[in-house]
Ligand code: ADP
């Protein structure tokens with residue numbers, strides 16, 4: 443395996459029952475690179491993202507993030523719960539539907555994992571959480587509960603919460619798809635800032651203009667395979683494959 447890259451996926455295969463959802467996926471993401479995954483609904487984007495942090499267990503292939511490497515296939519021993527928890531802490535994930543803890547304030551949400559998973563002292567976790575809320579522009583919302591936040595604010599809390607575990611990589615699964623149009627920009631701005639600071643990111647998105655602007659590479663998937671990949675502007679402005687052209691045509 444290439445050890446220069448931050449994320450390395452080799453021969454990844456996933457099926458749900460008889461349905462093969464990912465077929466021999468290879469993917470390598472360098473330190474500090476931003477990769478956008480695009481493709482029609484049902485093409486396997488979310489499943490691929492979830493295989494990277496092992497929220498979904500692959501049926502075959504290898505997954506490496508940083509120094510943590512896992513092989514899957516018949517007969518291989520799956521990682522234990524503790525190993526999985528430690529591994530996932532290093533891969534921050536942001537979902538379409540925020541998944542904030544409703545009974546905790548914004549600050550409480552951001553402090554939770556460092557305190558309970560990592561045993562960070564509360565005062566220290568609070569200080570760090572406040573700095574992260576400031577980073578996403580929500581200092582004044584620290585004591586609000588999620589029900590009193592807009593979708594864009596909730597998603598920015600979710601990003602701060604993922605960052606609190608100091609992840610090596612950030613995975614975004616349609617982080618802006620559930621937002622009212624006028625709230626999309628504030629979340630994309632936070633994502634763009636993270637990218638410019640050198641965070642390694644894999645982003646599933648339908649925001650093609652954002653992918654073109656912010657991503658280093660774009661990967662177009664369909665039916666569980668990578669159809670085309672390359673530099674963002676090349677894939678988006680001049681796709682080679684008919685399937686990519688047809689997909690991107692919907693956005694013009
Ligand atoms: P995308 O994110 O590109 O829309 P997904 O990765 O969510 O695609 O889904 C790919 C395929 O896998 C779809 O056919 C979907 O119905 C199926 N799928 C996803 N998760 C599950 C699951 N937990 N059980 C069964 N089928 C699933």
Ligand code: MG
Pocket residue numbers: 487488489616
């Ligand atoms: Mg999806």
